[in-house]
Amino acid sequence: MVSKVLVANRGEIACRILRACHEAGLATVAIYAQNDADSMFIELADEAVLLTGDTIGETYLDQQQILSIANRTGADAIHPGFGFLSERADFARAVTQAKIQWVGPSPEAIEKMGDKMTARITMRAAGVPVIPGEEIEHEDETDALEAIESASHRVGYPMLLKASSGGGGKGMRAVHSPDQLMEAAMGARREAIAAFGDGRVYVERLLTGSKHVEIQVLADRHGRTIHLGERECSVQRRHQKVFEEAPCATMTPELREAMGQAAVAAAEAVDYEGAGTVEFLLAPSGEFFFLEMNTRIQVEHPVTELVTGVDLVREQLRIAAGEPMSCGPLMMRGHAIEVRLYAEDAANNFLPAIGPLAIFRPPEGPGVRLDTGVREGDEVTPNYDPMLAKLIVWAPSRDEALQRMRRALDEFIVLGTTTNIRFLRELCDEAEVISGQTDTTTIDRLWPHGWSPSVPRSIEDAALMAAAVGESAGLHRTQQQASKGPEGPASPFSTLNRRFP
Amino acid sequence: MHHQFKSPEGPIEVTVARDGDAWRLGDIEATPMTDGRLRMVGPDGSVNFAHMAKVGDVWWVHHQGHTFRFERIEPGATDADDGGGLTAPMPGKVLQVLVEVGQSVAAGTTLMVLEAMKMEHRIVAASDGIVTAVHFNADDQVEQGVALLSLEDS
Structure with missing residues (x-):
């Protein structure tokens, strides 16, 4: 039984988990460092407890402090999200010993997979091919x-x-x-x-020209370990994924089955429980090699959710509570793409950027999902990872999903902090991305000397004019006083029409 | 009204003329909306909306899928030059200092390694030169924009 979940994380993934808990009818506890006191995730929790300490080590990584908060607030489960303590076997062990349910696999499974060398050895023994x-x-x-x-x-x-x-x-x-x-x-x-x-x-x-293809797995305590198909995350910069999709554009049903079976074997080899991801390199020859297993929910989990209809975080909570997972046989439908929005200057070697989110207006409309932990008015600081949001789209086909992503990125407005939105938008127009023939070297090959935006002169001129008009008309002074009410169509109630046929 | 904005190529001068509620530049017309946006009508009659925000001296403008950052030059201000110093691209910690004062370096030489957001960033000489000053030691915290080293072209 689980009734109250402490979310040992912050930002976007904390929001994602807290929302899943609400939907599951579970009470929630957020923990936060002082410099997160105004962050959005705190507002989504039933209770929020301030962590003492200044550094990440003294706050989000302080196991003893987090455990004592769990005890004090009566939390009976801890969800670690990703990053921070999510793959720390010692923490999973301490949580379990404190009679609190760890939302994730056993400490032993984390240890075997967390140490990449041990994982290679374990996988070789399980018959899973390694690099x-x-x-x-x-x-x-x-x-x-x-x-x-x-x-x-x-x-x-x-x-x-x-x-x-x-x-x-x-x-x-x-x-x-x-x-x-x-x-x-x-x-x-x-x-x-x-x-x-x-x-x-x-x-x-180094297997050049390979695709990064990963298989989502779920395992419960009732003897069921399944895979939920693949995600392709080949488009990476410095080994950080930026563009992720499901399914992989070049996947065949036979290869999916083979990789899926290997992933299930990998999970079973460590008595896995919960949600996990087995990452593979897929060589142009069609051979695939185990890279590593991530023993936690992953940043790019939404693309799998959109094509399979499975709520992975909800399943994590279900499995942690000892219930069987609720998903039926694997059904993949349509195509999903995720891009990671970073506060970074793509035109200047992708250096992290900071500043206020003076305007933060995400796209809307059919097939668009936004997972974020920030909102307009927040400040982007150098304290944490510069990921602002994940923009995910779904459409019946890959082409349509790519069109939808272009549309969504064009609508996405962030002012006050430099972001990689335009870089992501131009990425969507690259021939390799359009054809799906991406590999892990795509970004380096496309922009060996760095990326810079191609801006039509007429648009830049119009923007310069806008700045000049803004200054002349004193818009920055009137902006604060302007109505902060919601934009777009008026409230449905004010246009209610009872016109029955 | 006349305004100047910074650009890598030098100052850009923009003059806009008021016309009732609207402003004009050539054959573009811009009308401020009550929500702070600008309704822009192009020469061909096309209508687009620009979103804007001013942060400090910088005007941020989003227009037709592109985001711009224009730093306004205050009337009468002179453009300060940092004298060829190599500055910290972001706040962080100095991990390593790889050169000494007086050392000759070739373009592309790594001079310093910074750590920010848990990633390493290299400070690289843009041209051949001689190191004339090193302002920080390993483990020092640095603010964004501070001069890290000085290099004189050789």
Whole structure:
């Protein structure tokens, strides 16, 4: 039984989970750091508790503090979201020991999958294909560098150095020639130590021209482990996904079945419970290799939800409560695309941007979903990840979904903070994206020297004129006084017409 | 009315003329709406709405799917120059300083490594030069826009 869920996260994913809890009739507790005191997710919770401390380590990563809040508020489950403590086996263990339900897999499953090297070994044993490469267990810098150097001769170039505790592209380096190896290895170790407190880095062959295809799995305590089809997330920048879709444009039913079965085998090999994602590289040859398993809900889960009709977070809550999952046989319908809106300057090497969301007006209309944790008037700060929102569209076909995404991005207005909206919009016009022939090097190949917007002169001139008119007419002074009421069509009640046939 | 905005190529001068409720520039007509938007009518009669917001000295404009950021030059202000300093692109922490004062560096050399939002960012020499000053040490916190190092062209 679960009746009150503490959401140990913030921002967009906290909002997503809190809403799912409300829909499931569960009481909720949010936790927040002082610099999140005005954030939207707090308002969506029944109770919100301020975390003491300033740094992320003292707040959202403070296991003891979060556990004591759970006890104090009577929460009987903790949902970790993604990032933060979501893949920390020690936290999952502490939560379980405190007789609180962890919304996620067992600590043992997290451990086996969380350590990328152990995961490779476990998957090999389960018969799931892994990328050619070598595990390197040395913790000591000198030993590790020596072992990496030695492994490089056997693995061959180009190769990828990956932090064993890594994720989100942190502690990862592509190495194309031997003279880059040592600097890359030291950089990867440094980043891994800073981000995860574990500098172990292993070596994998870099499979260029591959697609990143991942399989969503769900497993409950009633003996059922299923897959919910694939998502393609090949379009990445520095190993950060920016454009995700389901299904994969080049997928065949046979390949989906084979990858789905491998993903189910991977989950079963660690007695998985809840929602998880098995990531694969899909080579042009049609061969696929296990990359890693994410033992949590994923950022891009909405595209699967839109094509399968399954509410993944709701299923997580159901499974955590000990109930069987509610989904029937896999049915995929239409096509869904997600883009990640970041506060970043795409034209300036994608540097994170900060500033106020003076105007934040997301698109609406059929087939458009927005998952966000911000609203107009909020401030984008350097304290947290710069992701502002996920914009997801659904349409009956891939072409129509892409058209809908273009339309939605054109309507999306964010002023006061630089965002990557225009970059995402132009991405939708690239031939590779239109054809679905994307791979993990798409962005680097399309814009090897960085991206800059192509702006028609007439539009820029009109915008300059708008700024000049704004200044001349003093619009910035009248704007504050202007009615803040909702725009668009008037309230339905004021136009109610009782015209019966 | 006459206004100046900054651009990478130099100041852009814009003069708009008032015409009743509307403003004109060439054959574009713009009319402020009560909600703060501008109704813009193009030479071909096409109608589009510009959304705007002013933050500090910067006008943010969204028009036809494009977002612009125009920094207004206050009348009489002179354009301050940072003297070739290399500035922090964002707030963060200095991870590594890879050069010393007096060192000659080639264009493309990594001078400093910053960490912000858990990612590493390299500060790279844009041209060949000699390092004339290093303003921060490893582990120092830096604000956005501060000069990190100074480089003199060689």
